[in-house]
Amino acid sequence: MSQILRLQGRVALVTGGGSGIGRAAALAFSRDGANVVVAGRRETELQETVMMICERGGDALAVPTDVSDSAQVRHLIAATLAQYGRLDAAFNNAGVEGFAPVSDMTEAEFDRVIATNLKGVWLSVKYQLEAMTAAGRGGAIVNTSSWLAHGASIGSAAYSASKGGLDAMIRAIALETGAQNIRINNVNPGIIDTPMARRLGANEE
Template sequence: MSVLEMMSNKPASFTGRITLVTGGGSGIGRAVALGFAREGATVIVAGRGHGPLEETVKLIEAEGGRAEAITVDVTDTADVASLVQRIVDRHGRLDIAVNNAGTFTFGEVADLPESEWTRVFEVNTTGVFLAMKHQIAAMRQAGGGVIVNVSSNIGAHKRIPGLGAYAASKAAVTALSRTAALECVGDGIRVNTVSPGPHDTPMSLHPGESVAERAVRMKEQNPAGRVGSLDEITSAVLWLASDGAGFAVGQDLVLDGGASA
């Protein structure tokens, strides 16, 4: 049973909602974009790679949905501002934003190159800051909206040696999101976060590891005995964005099968 089914007697409907998903060219971002489109939203998928974004659009359109691909560098404030303005000019408003674009690095603190630290923070933390900065401005003009930021269970909830930069960047996303939630709720804008653990994406595979080998490892490492499915995280994001979650403000929904419990 999905989170949406558990939280509501009927599936959330986003018919007519204008929805932006960053990092929408693959993995969680693609799955979330498809989920919103299946519920009737018009979806704008954004990211650096035009080819993967167009593939997401084709998948949505093949199911009868409406989507558009726009390339963006989330670390460039002018680029992000242009993205949001383009959406507002074309559709009149921005109702929902899912800030999912992110990157990963591995290295112990004493050995991590400073350039890697900077790169991870620019994408994972500054990228979310810039996205919210411009999204909130547009949503305030429209009278409200919803933002869901994708963080990680590694950060505010769990630490792993070798992932210090990633953990710090994602913990910052959680803190930033909660602060913005308090600042914006009076304007009719809800900000929440989801923090996935290992899900069925390439990021959860160790170098050279097969899906079957990952399954064996997860049986030993994760209390739930498996990775999460993309449907499960999509359901959680859609619920947080739905009217049924109207009293959820500044929350960080951890989806990791009990790994950080």
């Protein structure tokens, strides 16, 4: 019995696709038949993800991107359309950690967390929606939020704010996109064994 490829002929974009949750998602999209575009700041890791997909018989493209920069996000969408001609699904997973007590965190560090985790998703969604709406085929967008959007730990003020803002933002955007048959949602995972979690010591005994 042949495998049913639910996403055959579709195109999926994954930000933060060089490692962790993003890489796992990119591989999952490819297993279901999608062509995959992976974006992130570290090109070497992105190319590793592309190689893993191609070794399994898939097709993928790496586009180095800082999602906090609007010009780079616009280039990402343009590169996706130039390579594959369409965009059907997006997983906005790019994010940065930023944990410190308020008294220790600098203004620049706070701005960095908000710029990537909140503004970066806003920019990504803005230009993904533009491509999907122009095509008129609908689509689906999922964004990585966090349990810290509704909880807290010591030093999580900036990170919690970025993810809480993301949840509120996506609830509002979802009201705008339904008429175009574009679904948009967040996922709020707990602690997952990823390079970021290990850097923060989340898996230490």
